[in-house]
Amino acid sequence: MAVRADEIPVPRGRPRPVARLRTWLDRESVLGPVLVTPAMLLLVLLVAYPFVMALYFSLSNAFIGRPSHFIGIQNFVRLWDSDAFRQTFQNAFVFTGIAVAFKLVMGISLALLLNEQLWFKRMIRGAVLLPWVIPTALSTLGWWWMFNSLYSVVNWTGIAIGIMDPPGPNWLGQKYYAMAAVVTVNVWRGLPFFAITILAALVAIPRELYEAAEADGANANARFWHITLPLLKPVLAVVVLFSTIFTFSDFNIVYILTHGGPINSTHLFATLSRMLGLEVGRIGEGAAVSLYLFPLLAFVVWAQLRFVRKQAY
Secondary structure (H helix, E strand, O other): OOOOHHHOOOOOOOOOHHHHHHHHHOOHHHHHHHHHHHHHHHHHHHHHHHHHHHHHHHOEOOEOOEOOOEOOOHHHHHHOOOHHHHHHHHHHHHHHHHHHHHHHHHHHHHHHHHOOOOOOHHHHHHHHOHHHHOOHHHHHHHHHHHHOOOOOHHHHHHHHOOOOOOOOOOOOOOHHHHHHHHHHHHHHHHHHHHHHHHHHHHHHOOHHHHHHHHHOOOOHHHHHHHHHHHHHHHHHHHHHHHHHHHHHOOOHHHHHHOOOOOOOOOOOHHHHHHHHHHHHOOHHHHHHHHHHHHHHHHHHHHHHHHHHHHHHO
């Protein structure tokens, strides 16, 4: 009896390992965890583990070279008896408030300028990004040289144009001048983040709104307050949120320029924590200083995200 070719059974071998792996990864329940695992490992190793260790040290009397013991919240309570910590607490709010306010106003102004028709617009936009792109330590060393009392470019310029009396202020050695110096460098470095982000939001605003307002007789000032600013509010809230977090936790600028001096007048949480934990050796108190920043930033994030949700709905 004849057998047709299509009736002959074809032997099937075992699927290749690559094909089996591909079939296995096609499952959503498998592919999702595979893609998320690297990010989770980074979060655990770089965020969760240091945070847990800082929490452990802050609740102990850890000191370099001796065993540590659990003491509860004594480090947090003891810090308020320290003039240096109270000064740092005040410095953090003054530094952040002034710097963020200047970056907000100047960022909006610069974004409005970059949104106009300018010669070499692309080149100017690229140049605006330079303070954000240059490594913080390198750019801050340049500012340290400009503010140095021996060969201060800032003082030389002020004396040359007649707004300063010789020899000029000691920018990094006097209390208020030192705070002004670190705020200036922070504003200079953070301004591009504000300007470019706000510029992206400005470009997205429909031109028809401005044309309709101009046809109704609204001048440039009215168009800004009634069209531009209301539509920028959600973006501004997010930008201010990130800038507040970055400014509160700033370390490089203050450490390179003043090391927290003179007389603790420019110390922030990060620089005071480093001084207590690494230079003095009081690891427990240093960890407690760094954790004081956590509830403050958590409150700031909660308040500003609530504002963003209100603007969205």
